[in-house]
Amino acid sequence: MPLGAAAGRGGDGGPTIPLPGWRDWLFSARSFAAAMLALWLALWLDLPRPYWAVGTVYIVIQPLSGALRAKALARFAGTFAGAAFSVAAVPNLVDAPPLLALVLAGWVACCTMGSLYDPTPRSYAFRLAGFTAALIAFPSVDAPGAIFDTALARVEEIGLGILCATLVDQVFPRPSAPLLLARVEAWRASMARFGAEALAGRLDEARFVADRRQVARDGAALDTMFEEARYEAAAERAGLAWVQALRARARAVPALISAVADRAQGLRRDAPAAQAAIAPSAQAAITSPAAQAAIAPPAQVAIAPLLEAAGAWLAETADPARRPAALAAAPDLLARLRSAEREAAAAAGDWPTLLREGLLARLRELVETWARALALEPRPGAHAPPPRLAAAPVTSGQMDPLLVGLTGLSVLLAVLACDIAWVATAWPEGGTATMMAAVSTAMFAQLDDPAPAIANFLTMTGIAAVVGALYLFAALPAIDGFPLLAFALGLVYLPMGALHAQPATIGTALPLLVNTVALMSLQETYAAEFASYVNGAVALLIGFAAGLVSTRLVRAFGxxxxxxxxxxxxxxxxxxxxxxxxxxxxxxxxxxxxxxxxxxxxxxxxxxxxxxxxxxxxxxxxxxxxxxxxxxxxxxxxxxxxxxxxxxxxxxxxxxxxxxxxxxxxxxxxxxxxxxxxxxxxxxxxxxxxxxxxxxxxxxxxxxxxxxxxxxxxxx
Incomplete structure (x- = not known):
């Protein structure tokens, strides 16, 4: 939660919206400063669509500098690729409108599907390359000769917005690297505590599964932060090369803890004597044959103390101050485990003995893996290159090819449906609806269920249309000069920008911030016509509605x-x-x-x-x-x-x-x-x-x- 935010539940039991803290207001102020700088420069340079630059600022700006640079680079690359494709496609296919529509819809679908296979910030570039072509091409089909100028203006205005956001970020930078290193430390500590409590048998099944999932979630979040931090300046990301190697070694630790805990559970159920902790000297003092028969052999009695020793060692590694001493003690613990493993291997080959030996082998592997992972110490200011590790390959194994195909199909259906309606009705704003159908289906494709996000975006776009109309027809006629315009915009954009800083409310704030200025179509001179404004706003909403319907039809599986x-x-x-x-x-x-x-x-x-x-x-x-x-x-x-x-x-x-x-x-x-x-x-x-x-x-x-x-x- 951001500093200064308050979270809780309302009196009716529903969640309350967290109040913005000072960091959120600072983020809003720098976002607004970058947006106004982009607007002023776009007007001064007489660019045709200054609102593209303003919208870009709010799209790319992020609380952390690394995330901003990652998204800025992806947005510019995607914009350039989409612009280039539209310049190549429209003049060559404008005489065959059905084929042009099919090619553009296929391009958006293919780019969107490609983005799903890339788990890094680069995926945004793929999506943007798709719907940028739609944003440029569909409004230009009636004037194909101007397609190059339109594409160039789009690239210039997007680049201007990115430049202004980046410049303002230099004034109030917030590097990702220190936060990432702090999260890495917290993740290592939680992993160690989870292992210690699991080995000590203090977790019931529900708590064990919940803690294991939490560790996995935190680890996956580290991957995202690491990919963003790589885009920062070299001085900020120094030492982060260790993080990837650490993750490659440590991400399998929950599976090892599960293997140890599972065998321990099997021994408790199938061979309770194996959990006894009787020392050999005490065992020798027992002379009763019946009592001796009830006692596990020497290879069995070492299990409980070894589990306790390994759990205590893991708990020591959770504390950064005690970690060096724990790492120094690791060889002795491993020697004990290897000795016990050899003793278990020498015992008779029955089922309990196999469980004991397997437990000891996985316990040794757990200690070895965790010790090797902790030896990779990510630290600020480290300049040494990372060791040459056989790191696990980066994959996107969670991506289902069928889901990818269905996502592409939803894009095709939405775009082609709007295009057919455009041609059938000869609606002047049909191109706007068609390009918004492409935007809506591509923008949220990476979500598990895009429909709620599209529906929320549609709702907030409707509110943006009302806010934009109030500005355009009530406020702007009375405004003369850029300072007064900036002041008027700040009344809405500053508080909404503070909400934009929070993950819980970004989905509410971003559509309003981007679409309000887009619907207003701010220019150097005031020129507004109510019927044209309503027509454009309706087209925008119909395009998003088409994307929502298509997504619910094709990706309604949940x-x-x-x-x-x-x-x-x-x-x-x-x-x-x-x-x-x-x-x-x-x-x-x-x-x-x-x-x-x-x-x-x-x-x-x-x-x-x-x-x-x-x-x-x-x-x-x-x-x-x-x-x-x-x-x-x-x-x-x-x-x-x-x-x-x-x-x-x-x-x-x-x-x-x-x-x-x-x-x-x-x-x-x-x-x-x-x-x-x-x-x-x-x-x-x-x-x-x-x-x-x-x-x-x-x-x-x-x-x-x-x-x-x-x-x-x-x-x-």
Missing amino acids: VDWRLRRLVAADRRDLARLVEGRQADLRRSVAAMLDRFEYLAGRIGSADATTLEVSELAELRAAINVQRLREVAPQLPPALRGGIEATLAAVAAWARGRATPETVAARLDAALGLAMPVRDRAARQAALALSGLRRALLPTAPPPAPTHPAPALEQAA
Whole structure:
């Protein structure tokens, strides 16, 4: 929440709008100063549409300097690309209006679809390239000879608005880098606390899932801030190269914590004695055979103290002051874990022992991964280059190709419907409606459900039309000179600019700030005609309404539908890995982590129950499938055949062609072949099978005990 803001709930239980704080008013003042500078310069330079420069200021200006520069660069690049396309398309296709309309609609649709595959600020450039062509081309079809001048004016005015916003930001800069580094520190601390509490067993299932989702949401927000901070000056972003490496290493930590916690839960259920914390000396003092039989062997009794030690170590790393000492102690903790892991590996290969050994292996991996991540210390003023890391690839694995296609279809329908109505009615403002249909469908395409945002924009545009009419026909006739004009505009633009600074109210403020001045069409000399104004305002509203109808018709599935598709995408990736059709495990893991972080920001406990979501299960299963693939060539034929049958059942389940009971039966049969064999490769296979079983069937009862085989050849 911005400094000085107040949040709460009204007396009727509804949310209240936060009051702007001093930072919000400062942001509004600098936004208004940049807008008035852009308006004055545009009038002085006699540019044809000064309001484009003013609107650009409010579109690109952001509370943080990095975000402003990212959006400014994307807006200019998108404007230039869209202008170039319109200059190429209109003169060549103006004699074939149906083809021109189809080409322009296809361009907007393709650019919008392309933007959905880019999770960085560059996506805005793709969207803008699409609807900029519509903004320039559709009003120019009656005068194709002037298309170059119109495109040039658009680029100049957009560039002027960007320049003014950037200049004012230099006076009151607010770098993104310090805030990003503070958020990174908070994220690391929350991750460490989550792990510590999970290992200590202090979290019930609901709290565990909620905390894990919160960590994932905060991590995804860091990616957005990092991409924006990269656009700042070199002095401001120094040291930020460590952040990307940190995220690449640490984003898988929630999955490791889940794997450890899941095995600990399985041990508590299937082998309670394994959680005992009796020291070997105390164990030796017990002489009763019955009591000794109830006590776990030495490999088992180390679990509880090791979980406590690892949890305490994670808690130490949450405090920046104690972190160096915790990192120095990490090698000793890892040595204890490796020793316990070797002891567990030497024990009999029954199910509880596999759970213990798997828990210790994942616990060691957790400590190693977290220690390596913390060694990457992002700090202000750091100039050393980042280490050469095999970072996980940046993907947009949460993007569904079907959703992308439907988004493009909604753009096509809205634009072509308005274009057909324009031609059929010969409405002079039909071009305005058509270009606004393109804007409305492209502008909000990245949202899960664009329809509410388009509806809100439509409502606020209607209010902007009223405000613009009051200015144009009541206030402006009495105004003489730029200072008085700026004062009159400030009465509305300063308070609305303060709301524009807040994420909760930007959707209310921005349409009014941009569309009021656009509808007024401010020029050097006053010239306003009421019928023309109403006609233009109606066209604007009809264009947005067409975009709203098209979006609701084509993308009316809701967020639940998209979440189901993401769950299905995880299972398809798992099936491809099992079938050998996807060889790059790192890319699949990165895509699954993308989807998990996306789901974490949108799903609640009720949704998870309805959608049958088991978060991170497919990711953990994929890793264990890869371990089985790696060890399979070293296994005897019978065991290798059992594993292949198991993997076939997993693939069939992931594709919806097998039941969990079938998978459980195949897994248990393979475990029955692997657990009795005292061989390193077979032991690794048994560990991977147990991990696969815990990932996909966490509530299944333990497999039936098996009897050890005397030799590898007999097991084969």
